Amino acid sequence: MAAEPQRAKALDELVKGLWRENPVFIAVLGLCPALAVTNSLTNGLVMGLATTFVLVGSSLLVSLLRKVIPRPVRISVYIIIIATFVTTVDFVLAALMPVAHKQLGAFISLIVVNCLILGRQEAFSSRNSVGLALADALGMSGGFTLALALIGAVREVLGNGSLLGYPLFGEGFEPWVIMILPPGGFLTVGVLLVLFAWGKARLERRWTS
Amino acid sequence: MDELIFIFASASVINNFTLTYFLGLCPFFGVTGRLDTAFRLGLANIFVMLITALASWVLNSFVLPYAPYLRLITFIIVIASTVQFVEMVIKKASPALFRALGIFLPLITTNCAILGLALFSTNRGYDLLEGLVYALGAGLGLTLALVIMAGLREETELAGVPKLVRGVAMSFFIAGILSMAFMGFAGLFHGS
Numbered sequence A: 001m002a003a004e005p006q007r008a009k010a011l012d013e014l015v016k017g018l019w020r021e022n023p024v025f026i027a028v029l030g031l032c033p034a035l036a037v038t039n040s041l042t043n044g045l046v047m048g049l050a051t052t053f054v055l056v057g058s059s060l061l062v063s064l065l066r067k068v069i070p071r072p073v074r075i076s077v078y079i080i081i082i083a084t085f086v087t088t089v090d091f092v093l094a095a096l097m098p099v100a101h102k103q104l105g106a107f108i109s110l111i112v113v114n115c116l117i118l119g120r121q122e123a124f125s126s127r128n129s130v131g132l133a134l135a136d137a138l139g140m141s142g143g144f145t146l147a148l149a150l151i152g153a154v155r156e157v158l159g160n161g162s163l164l165g166y167p168l169f170g171e172g173f174e175p176w177v178i179m180i181l182p183p184g185g186f187l188t189v190g191v192l193l194v195l196f197a198w199g200k201a202r203l204e205r206r207w208t209s
Numbered sequence B: 001m002d003e004l005i006f007i008f009a010s011a012s013v014i015n016n017f018t019l020t021y022f023l024g025l026c027p028f029f030g031v032t033g034r035l036d037t038a039f040r041l042g043l044a045n046i047f048v049m050l051i052t053a054l055a056s057w058v059l060n061s062f063v064l065p066y067a068p069y070l071r072l073i074t075f076i077i078v079i080a081s082t083v084q085f086v087e088m089v090i091k092k093a094s095p096a097l098f099r100a101l102g103i104f105l106p107l108i109t110t111n112c113a114i115l116g117l118a119l120f121s122t123n124r125g126y127d128l129l130e131g132l133v134y135a136l137g138a139g140l141g142l143t144l145a146l147v148i149m150a151g152l153r154e155e156t157e158l159a160g161v162p163k164l165v166r167g168v169a170m171s172f173f174i175a176g177i178l179s180m181a182f183m184g185f186a187g188l189f190h191g192s
Helices: A003-018 A032-036 A039-064 A072-097 A097-105 A106-113 A117-124 A128-162 A182-208 B001-016 B017-021 B025-030 B036-060 B068-093 B095-101 B104-112 B112-123 B128-156 B168-189
Strands: none
Touching: A003 A128, A032 A106, A032 A128, A032 A182, A032 B025, A039 A072, A039 A097, A039 A106, A039 A128, A072 A097, A072 A106, A072 A117, A072 B068, A106 A117, A106 B068, A106 B112, A117 A128, A128 A182, A182 B017, B001 B068, B001 B128, B001 B168, B017 B112, B017 B128, B017 B168, B025 B128, B025 B168, B036 B068, B036 B104, B036 B112, B036 B128, B036 B168, B068 B095, B068 B104, B068 B112, B095 B104, B112 B128, B128 B168
């Protein structure tokens, strides 16, 4: 039966983005939003979900149109497709979540130049069927959202002493303000990258022994 | 005049695009392996930023009042075609410079600092002169960050860094410390 391996492949494309090819911690793509807006868990989640919408939408459209788009101008076509979805998500957020939209500001518009999205169109959606492209986009954006949420949570707990806006510690807690300022973003991602590399090395050693 | 100096200082050091807004991180981590390429890339960025500032002002004043929802699409098309155009001009006028810049020239299109510049300066309602000063400041700030980073990375190349931290993670720690250092510039205009 052809359906079985097909489904296994789709599942594999879905799962790889979460860990093995995690866009932020393994491939180190899409860093601008990963650092700029993740000073709280809420902002990280909103940014992750907005990126998910754009990536899934444009992957579907690019995969559907992959036989129609002429190769020489494909990058421009991808960019216009992505920009259309970003404009949509920008207006939707402005209408539904004005507070979050104001906090994220221009960084929602900057999803257009997130190299993760353009990279997936060029590397995957333009040469695979709609189903596989959907699985890939969902996996990659899932991994991206998880990474942003993780960075946002670490920075909010350490820098503000709260999670999702609720204070975690008592009155005596002195927040480590640097963590919600720009340097904290670089340091948090640096530490997380080391932890991921360490975990990966450990797993590989267990596999081989 | 004071206003212009403030915009310039703010864009170049106080709110450095790379170290406080996290814009243009891809080249920041990607091409800062060597000092001279980092410097040249910075110069190419300044050039594209100046043209983008001009183009985004024209679009924002004459086209976008009629169709605000086209902002993002027109900006990105203008940036892509500007980069293409600059590439052709440089190729024709100075083949030596063209070879020196190589692949970095077309890659400027996907540098978020350029689109960020267009968005920020139109959000703040800068006029043409302010926009150009802002672009020059941001470009110089970007170049400064690239050059400092490249210099530091060349130095740490031979240091005894643990294997797990070597590479991108190390660059992040360096960037974090640099970013902390740049926070000091925030006090620059308190006295006045």
